[in-house]
Amino acid sequence: MTKGETYNSRVDQILGAPPVLKGLDAKKFIQKPFPQSAAPMPIPKKFRMPDIPKYNGTTDPNEHITSYNCGIKGNYLNDNDIESVLLKQFGETLSTGAMIWYHNLPPNSINSFSMLADAFVKGNAGAIKVATRKSDIFKIRQRNDEMLREFVSRFQMRRMELPLVSDDWVVQAFMLGLNERSSITSRQLNQNVIEYPAAMWSDVHNRYQSKIRVEDDQLGVPSGLVHHNRLAAKPSRDIDKESRSNKERY
Numbered sequence: 001m002t003k004g005e006t007y008n009s010r011v012d013q014i015l016g017a018p019p020v021l022k023g024l025d026a027k028k029f030i031q032k033p034f035p036q037s038a039a040p041m042p043i044p045k046k047f048r049m050p051d052i053p054k055y056n057g058t059t060d061p062n063e064h065i066t067s068y069n070c071g072i073k074g075n076y077l078n079d080n081d082i083e084s085v086l087l088k089q090f091g092e093t094l095s096t097g098a099m100i101w102y103h104n105l106p107p108n109s110i111n112s113f114s115m116l117a118d119a120f121v122k123g124n125a126g127a128i129k130v131a132t133r134k135s136d137i138f139k140i141r142q143r144n145d146e147m148l149r150e151f152v153s154r155f156q157m158r159r160m161e162l163p164l165v166s167d168d169w170v171v172q173a174f175m176l177g178l179n180e181r182s183s184i185t186s187r188q189l190n191q192n193v194i195e196y197p198a199a200m201w202s203d204v205h206n207r208y209q210s211k212i213r214v215e216d217d218q219l220g221v222p223s224g225l226v227h228h229n230r231l232a233a234k235p236s237r238d239i240d241k242e243s244r245s246n247k248e249r250y
Contacts, residue, residue, distance in 0.1 A: 033105035034087050038112060041084035047075050049089060057097040061124040065117045068093055086113040090120075098124065134165050138172075142179035148186045151177070152208055170201040 050071025055064040072086055087110070091102050101123050110116045140158050142151040155174060159165065165173075180187040192207055 031107040033102070033107065034110040034116070035108045038110065039084035039087040041081050043085060043088060044075075044077060044081055047077065047081075047085060049092065050074065052093060054093055054095040055098045055124075056095045057101070057124055058127055060128050061121045062128070064093070065120065083113055087116060090116060134163050134169070137162055137165050137169060138176060140173060141177045142186060144179060144181055146179070148189065148208065151179075151186070152205070167200050171204055174201070174204060 050068070052064075052067045052071050055061065068090065069086070072089070073082060075085075077085060090113070091099070094102050101120075105119070110119065137159060140155050142148075146154075155177065159170065175190065178186050178190045180190055189204075189208055
């Protein structure tokens with residue numbers, strides 16, 4: 001026992017004395033989860049760390065393992081170097097909760113990268129369920145009898161029930177879910193986004209807001225009935241003029 005440890009133990013025995021704050025365990029800074037025998041080769045000088053996103057515990061761990069593995073092997077390493085590099089560099093690809101998980105692995109508890117990958121996937125299994133739930137946003141589809149404003153409202157509510165989904169996923173899911181047979185407005189919105197691609201959900205939503213002024217969606221009735229009512233309210237001369245105009249247009 002060191003002098004510092006002896007002093008701390010004596011202070012802890014004093015009645016009413018505040019507990020001594022524990023300092024950082026310096027050993028943790030040099031301990032590795034794998035023994036030297038599992039990664040005997042040094043990192044080659046020609047090695048360059050692959051540019052892959054750091055894993056933070058919120059996405060599928062299997063995808064991270066695959067990306068990391070491919071990135072390491074893309075360095076054209078010798079076969080004897082790959083295992084050592086995989087083990088030694090893996091911690092650098094982690095952040096936040098995943099980094100803490102790696103830091104807390106018992107010393108010398110990992111004997112191979114396959115063992116580390118297995119422990120990593122099991123330790124982050126909850127993220128797989130989250131990733132699966134996120135993909136559910138692509139299952140939201142506009143029904144044939146559903147007006148655009150109804151679909152947008154349902155899409156928004158379903159989106160809020162899911163874990164946080166990136167904007168690009170939301171835009172893709174919404175566009176795939178649009179049913180052009182449902183209304184003129186849905187078809188026009190789909191064509192508009194195809195012609196002028198949007199990366200943000202707010203952009204798509206703003207375009208939707210501008211489209212709800214189209215008569216069939218604004219009144220919430222089939223477009224054919226809207227057209228019939230609009231014609232019935234016009235004098236016959238206006239109807240004839242519109243019919244001639246439509247013929248000339250086409």
